[in-house]
Amino acid sequence: MMNTMQAGAERLTAEEVAFYQEHGWVISSRTLPDGLIEETLAGLEEHWSGHRDRLLEGAGQYCSDWMPGAGDGTRNNEYISLQNRRISRLAWSPIVGAVAASAAGTRCIRLFDDQTVYKPGGQPGAVVGWHVDGDYWGTCTSQNLLTAWIPLHDCGEEMGPIVVLDGSHKWSHLLDRKALSFHSANMDALKGYVEEMGFPFQPVVMELKRGQFSLHHCRAVHGSFPNRSVRPRIALAVHLQGDDNRYRAAYHRDGKPVVLFNDRICRKNADGNPDYQDDTAFPVLWREEEM
């Protein structure tokens, strides 16, 4: 599926683009229709009741797929837009695509992967540890990927929205990777370490209204604190790539190859490598119209 629209129709202003490039994050001035948010909430309930519009072999085994009975704490469902049609309407929204394309400076934006992150209220351990999305994408040639973070309700500070370290996309590669992890519950240790390294520790809390979304650069350090409210905090994170991104072989410290779930679900190119431009695994959200 491809969405095209008038070039410029839903894009960021030049000032907003410059802001994104300087800070590594931006709050979109374009907002999302309420119907798409409603559909996503309904899609999530559908998914948790066992419904699948499309079966993704290996989901739950090779990527997170929280299901009822899996216990307390943060609920994480990855690659959910490929499994649920309702959720794909928001995750593959051309508004998100056009805004992301203008931030990243690309003529096309495709899905890379996505995830819902649900943090129950009143669970002090339910955090998302400081991390850099791009660290999980060692097989990508591009360092220009980005993430749209879309809360499915008004999300004030007390609900634990995403927090991005201002400007960190410029220096995160210099940090010791042991200081970072999506699954680490220790949110306090990083500050001293970042300051010792000589960088400013400036957390920016993305307090957003329903319909708003933020973008962050794939090298920006971010995480989220516990949800102190009594309601669940639910967000859809949509990880996005431009048309320039290609697969390259990458290896873990122990020498084992990095295999993303993406690599399992997409077609192979002529060299036998995962094809990150496969329309089925990586649908196009937005492409600039040819003149």
Ligand SMILES: O=C(O)CCC(=O)C(=O)O
């Ligand atoms: O929803 C969260 O708290 C974290 C989301 C995240 O890590 C991301 O959007 O990349």
Ligand SMILES: [Fe+2]
């Ligand atoms: Fe992230």
